Structure formats: structure tokens, C-alpha cells
Amino acid sequence: YIGFGFGEKDEPKAVDKELEGLNEKYVLRFSHVVAENTPKGLAASMFAQLVREKTDGWVEVQVFPNASLYEAQDEFDGLMRNDIHIIAPALSEITVLDPKWLIMDLPYAFKDEKMVEAAFEGKIGELLFESIKDYGFHGIAYWDNSFKQFTNNERPIIVPEDFKGLTVRVMPSIALMETYRVIGAQPRLFSFNEVYDALSEGMIDGTENTLSNIFSKGFYKQQKYMTLSNHNYLGYAVFMNSEYWSTMPVDYQKSIMEAMDEVTVWLREHSQTMNEEMLYRIKNSGVIDIHYQTDEEKELWKQEFNSLYERFQNMIGPELMEELNRLQS
Numbered sequence: 012y013i014g015f016g017f018g019e020k021d022e023p024k025a026v027d028k029e030l031e032g033l034n035e036k037y038v039l040r041f042s043h044v045v046a047e048n049t050p051k052g053l054a055a056s057m058f059a060q061l062v063r064e065k066t067d068g069w070v071e072v073q074v075f076p077n078a079s080l081y082e083a084q085d086e087f088d089g090l091m092r093n094d095i096h097i098i099a100p101a102l103s104e105i106t107v108l109d110p111k112w113l114i115m116d117l118p119y120a121f122k123d124e125k126m127v128e129a130a131f132e133g134k135i136g137e138l139l140f141e142s143i144k145d146y147g148f149h150g151i152a153y154w155d156n157s158f159k160q161f162t163n164n165e166r167p168i169i170v171p172e173d174f175k176g177l178t179v180r181v182m183p184s185i186a187l188m189e190t191y192r193v194i195g196a197q198p199r200l201f202s203f204n205e206v207y208d209a210l211s212e213g214m215i216d217g218t219e220n221t222l223s224n225i226f227s228k229g230f231y232k233q234q235k236y237m238t239l240s241n242h243n244y245l246g247y248a249v250f251m252n253s254e255y256w257s258t259m260p261v262d263y264q265k266s267i268m269e270a271m272d273e274v275t276v277w278l279r280e281h282s283q284t285m286n287e288e289m290l291y292r293i294k295n296s297g298v299i300d301i302h303y304q305t306d307e308e309k310e311l312w313k314q315e316f317n318s319l320y321e322r323f324q325n326m327i328g329p330e331l332m333e334e335l336n337r338l339q340s
């Protein structure tokens with residue numbers, strides 16, 4: 012901001028904007044797949060509002076929820092083509108671009124939200140963002156949802172053998188698919204917004220998701236049993252197109268990052284509570300039988316999944332595996 016008196020009190024705003032290239036309005040299309048009354052849905056709306064406030068309306072974020080523009084896997088292409096400008100896919104979806112992201116899909120790898128936060132804030136978060144640079148994606152935040160739970164129509168899921176022969180919808184991550192194969196179930200790939208119909212038409216027996224997704228999309232109405240397993244974390248990475256980002260005036264970039272950081276902190280503080288509220292509502296509906304996985308049961312499941320760590324360690328790479336070990340100890 013050298014010269015031209017930028018920032019001086021008496022300088023009219025319009026002149027400043029012109030000098031800085033800020034008199035051009037930016038419209039950013041933000042595509043996501045979940046309902047609006049979920050952690051990601053609310054965060055996206057809040058982000059849009061904050062960006063509007065911070066840029067006096069010069070940057071407008073238009074949010075498209077419920078996959079109204081793209082299903083998760085198609086968002087990557089949309090972002091590359093600049094048809095959309097911000098996406099926040101689930102981490103498991105990104106494993107299709109780079110296997111390093113499988114680190115977040117190893118079952119029971121993360122014991123609580125604190126550990127996930129340490130991963131996002133530390134070396135894991137950094138290395139994962141680096142891994143998608145070649146796609147032209149600029150990672151600007153990690154967003155929280157919560158841990159995933161098992162649901163199905165056949166029987167209560169207490170021990171791993173209970174999954175034998177069941178078909179289960181997963182996101183397109185090889186680690187998630189193998190997780191079910193190891194315990195004798197068959198993984199099935201469906202886009203998020205196809206899951207409700209797949210359940211109601213009996214194309215799958217079960218699924219796994221966070222309580223906010225299970226509630227907001229009505230999955231619980233199509234399922235008889237739920238096990239609160241917290242077996243995997245469902246988080247998000249927020250991406251922009253690097254080239255597009257670099258063409259934006261620095262002032263707007265700053266405002267966008269300020270807004271993003273505020274929302275990220277807000278989400279960290281509220282996503283767990285939101286999911287707990289959804290559990291309360293699911294319970295109150297009385298339509299689904301809920302089993303709380305005990306610590307002893309959890310140990311059994313962990314043993315069952317041990318082989319997956321070995322199986323995927325080379326794809327994930329030593330740097331990330333070592334960092335996970337460090338966080339776990």
C-alpha cells in the first residue's frame with residue numbers, strides 16, 4: 012500500500028477502491044452437498060454473511076447447498092473450471108485425488124476432537140494441503156463435523172461379526188471400502204444425496220455418517236439400528252482455485268481469510284454440540300434402536316481393523332504415519 016495516500020483519513024473510499032482494483036465486484040459460488048441446518052451448511056451461510064460485511068458487499072458468496080450444483084466428486088472439476096469458487100468436500104472424498112488423505116480414514120485413528128484438531132493444525136494439515144497444490148487447489152481451512160456412527164436395518168451392531176453379509180454405503184475412499192470388507196460387509200458407493208433413496212429402496216442395508224447428516228437427511232427414518240461407534244472422523248477441507256485466488260485483490264483475500272478463520276473457530280466450538288442435539292432429536296423420534304459402543308467393544312473393533320494400518324501405510328507415506336503415531340502416543 013505504498014503511495015497514493017492509501018489509508019489516509021481524507022481520501023474518499025471510491026478513489027481508494029479504484030487504485031487498488033477494488034471497484035470490481037466478485038461473486039464466489041460456494042457449492043456443498045449437505046443440508047443447511049448442519050455444521051457445514053451453517054458455516055457456509057455464516058461465511059457468506061461475514062464476507063459481505065467485511066468487504067461492504069464487494070465480495071458476494073453465493074451458497075449452493077444439498078448438491079444443487081454438484082455432487083461431491085464433481086465439485087473438483089467444477090472448481091478447476093472456475094464454475095464454482097469454493098468447495099468444502101469431506102476428507103474421504105479427497106482421497107480420490109491423493110491417497111495421503113487416507114490417513115484420516117483409518118478406523119479409530121483419532122480418539123477425540125482434540126486429536127483431530129491437533130492433526131488439522133499441525134503437520135498433517137500442512138502436508139495434506141501441499142498434496143493438492145498440483146491440482147491447482149488452495150486449501151484455506153479445515154472444517155469440523157463430527158465422528159461417524161453405524162446405522163443399518165438388519166440387526167444391532169455390537170461386535171464386528173454383526174456386519175457380515177451387509178451392504179453399506181460409503182464415500183469413495185479405498186480405506187472406507189476396505190474397512191467394511193475386512194469385517195465381511197460389502198461397501199457400496201453412492202453420492203450423499205442418493206443415500207436416502209438407496210436405503211428406502213433396499214439397495215443397501217446400512218450406512219455410516221455423522222448424527223447431523225443422519226438426522227438432516229432423514230436416514231434414521233429408514234434404519235432400524237444405530238451404533239454410536241465414533242469409528243471415523245468426518246471433517247472437511249475448504250478449497251479455492253489457486254489461480255482465481257491469486258487474481259483477487261489482497262484486501263479481499265484478507266477479508267475472506269478473516270471471515271474463514273472466524274467461522275472455523277465457531278465451527279470448532281459448536282459442531283459437537285450440534286451433533287449432540289441431533290442425537291437428542293433422533294432419540295426422541297423413537298424410530299431407531301440405539302446402541303452405545305462400550306470401551307471393551309471398541310478394543311475388539313480396533314483389533315479387527317489393525318491390518319488396515321499396515322495395508323495403507325505405504326500409500327499414505329511415512330511422514331504422515333509417523334505424525335499420526337506421535338499424536339496417538
Ligand code: LMR
Nearest residue numbers: 044045101182203220224
Ligand atoms: C457423505 O457423503 O456422507 C458426507 O461427506 C456428506 C458431507 O459432506 O458431510
